[in-house]
Amino acid sequence: MFVDRAIITIKAGDGGNGITSFIHYKGKVAGGPDGGDGGKGGDIIFVADKDISGLADYYYQTKYVAESGEAGGPKNCFGKSGNDLVLKVPLGTVIRDKETGNVIADMFNHGQTITVLVGGDGGKGNARFANARRHAPHFSQTGEKTETKRVILELKTIADVGLVGFPNVGKSTLLSKITKARPKIANYHFTTLSPNLGVSEYYGENFVVADIPGLIEGASEGAGLGIEFLRHIERTRMLVHVIDISGVEGRDPYEDYKKIMAELKSYSPALAKLKQIIVANKCDIYGAEDKLKEFKKQLKYKHPVVKMSAITGENLNELKKKIVEVLATVPPVKPLEYEEFKYEKPERLSYEIFKEGETFVVVGSLVEVLKRNVVLSDMNSLAYLQKVLRDRGIIAELRKMGATEKSTIIIGGEEFEFID
Numbered sequence: 125m126f127v128d129r130a131i132i133t134i135k136a137g138d139g140g141n142g143i144t145s146f147i148h149y150k151g152k153v154a155g156g157p158d159g160g161d162g163g164k165g166g167d168i169i170f171v172a173d174k175d176i177s178g179l180a181d182y183y184y185q186t187k188y189v190a191e192s193g194e195a196g197g198p199k200n201c202f203g204k205s206g207n208d209l210v211l212k213v214p215l216g217t218v219i220r221d222k223e224t225g226n227v228i229a230d231m232f233n234h235g236q237t238i239t240v241l242v243g244g245d246g247g248k249g250n251a252r253f254a255n256a257r258r259h260a261p262h263f264s265q266t267g268e269k270t271e272t273k274r275v276i277l278e279l280k281t282i283a284d285v286g287l288v289g290f291p292n293v294g295k296s297t298l299l300s301k302i303t304k305a306r307p308k309i310a311n312y313h314f315t316t317l318s319p320n321l322g323v324s325e326y327y328g329e330n331f332v333v334a335d336i337p338g339l340i341e342g343a344s345e346g347a348g349l350g351i352e353f354l355r356h357i358e359r360t361r362m363l364v365h366v367i368d369i370s371g372v373e374g375r376d377p378y379e380d381y382k383k384i385m386a387e388l389k390s391y392s393p394a395l396a397k398l399k400q401i402i403v404a405n406k407c408d409i410y411g412a413e414d415k416l417k418e419f420k421k422q423l424k425y426k427h428p429v430v431k432m433s434a435i436t437g438e439n440l441n442e443l444k445k446k447i448v449e450v451l452a453t454v455p456p457v458k459p460l461e462y463e464e465f466k467y468e469k470p471e472r473l474s475y476e477i478f479k480e481g482e483t484f485v486v487v488g489s490l491v492e493v494l495k496r497n498v499v500l501s502d503m504n505s506l507a508y509l510q511k512v513l514r515d516r517g518i519i520a521e522l523r524k525m526g527a528t529e530k531s532t533i534i535i536g537g538e539e540f541e542f543i544d
């Protein structure tokens with residue numbers, strides 16, 4: 125199955141815990157603190173890979189969690205860092221934040237990487253908390269916990285030339301003749317169900333051709349396979365518009381042309397404005413020559429027309445030559461414009477206070493930080509907690525909300541008395 129859009133959940137690895145430990149000497153009760161730090165959690169990294177063609181993997185597996193850091197060890201041993209999780213995506217994958225819709229990256233070049241989530245920091249071991257006044261800290265820090273994030277992966281194929289046209293006009297046949305691609309070809313509508321890419325060469329000039337499912341009138345309203353696949357030629361530099369000039373299916377070639385143009389325009393005016401070469405295909409069929417004359421008259425030289433038979437190979441080189449000429453006049457494909465993404469740790473210092481009778485509950489990311497850093501059994505640590513509560517304005521806020529000496533304050537599951 126071809127998948128060109130997926131929503132996945134990613135999470136960087138948690139940091140490993142720091143530990144509390146003391147040096148053991150033979151014959152001595154206890155030495156100094158030697159608890160090591162926890163390891164850092166693994167990052168979530170995306171890399172663009174030219175050998176991957178779709179996003180099917182991300183359709184079947186939607187949750188990706190990088191490895192957590194390991195806890196520290198005695199003897200000041202650092203915990204092992206968690207491995208990064210590297211997710212390969214095809215060229216042209218646009219990664220967006222599900223929540224904000226912002227583009228995080230356009231994976232445009234082979235090997236391009238982007239770190240979307242950074243692993244949690246390891247907690248500090250108790251050895252780190254020793255100082256002149258505190259010789260034997262009986263506490264250590266837990267590792268930093270990471271949040272999950274949802275991202276949208278969307279493939280917008282990168283190619284030089286896009287093939288458009290009604291079903292069954294010979295787009296895939298043409299692709300198979302000018303590139304090494306081997307798409308499915310058959311004499312019925314909607315043979316092609318997902319985009320095919322191929323590389324064509326003309327006297328040392330290479331260009332990438334994208335073949336997409338055929339369009340019909342009303343595609344923009346969902347008729348046939350719809351116009352969703354136009355996404356895969358949105359980033360091409362020019363179009364080759366294939367027309368069944370023989371009218372063997374009973375349609376008028378010029379009507380076909382107009383209908384396809386209308387569908388392109390309703391998807392994106394910019395796409396409809398791309399330079400085009402018209403391939404008047406199936407010229408080997410009896411009567412095609414006359415129809416071609418009529419078609420050219422109606423078209424009024426809006427685009428160059430190449431008379432062709434994809435089946436017999438007539439004029440294939442002529443077409444390639446013209447494509448190369450047009451490509452020389454149009455700018456290269458550019459990645460999307462977006463603000464450079466830099467991972468930022470979520471705001472960790474917010475808090476909210478809820479009042480339930482005489483009880484006040486303080487919640488928020490600040491509380492999580494305090495939980496990691498404060499050890500209630502340690503006097504210094506408690507003093508630190510009080511200082512933070514005062515500095516961050518929590519005490520003042522509590523007072524304003526009506527907290528008195530009778531009130532109970534709950535912070536991170538622990539109960540405190542309110543002493544102003």
Ligand SMILES: Nc1nc2c(ncn2[C@@H]2O[C@H](COP(=O)(O)OP(=O)(O)OP(=O)(O)O)[C@@H](O)[C@H]2O)c(=O)[nH]1
Nearest residue numbers: 291292293294295296297311314315316338434435
């Ligand atoms: N006579 C003749 N038949 C052709 C020519 N080009 C393609 N065909 C035939 O037309 C039919 C459709 O060809 P495809 O290449 O599958 O057409 P398509 O435009 O890719 O069709 P969809 O994928 O359904 O949109 C096949 O039976 C081809 O053999 C041609 O130049 N002359």
Ligand SMILES: [Mg+2]
Nearest residue numbers: 295296315316
């Ligand atoms: Mg096809």
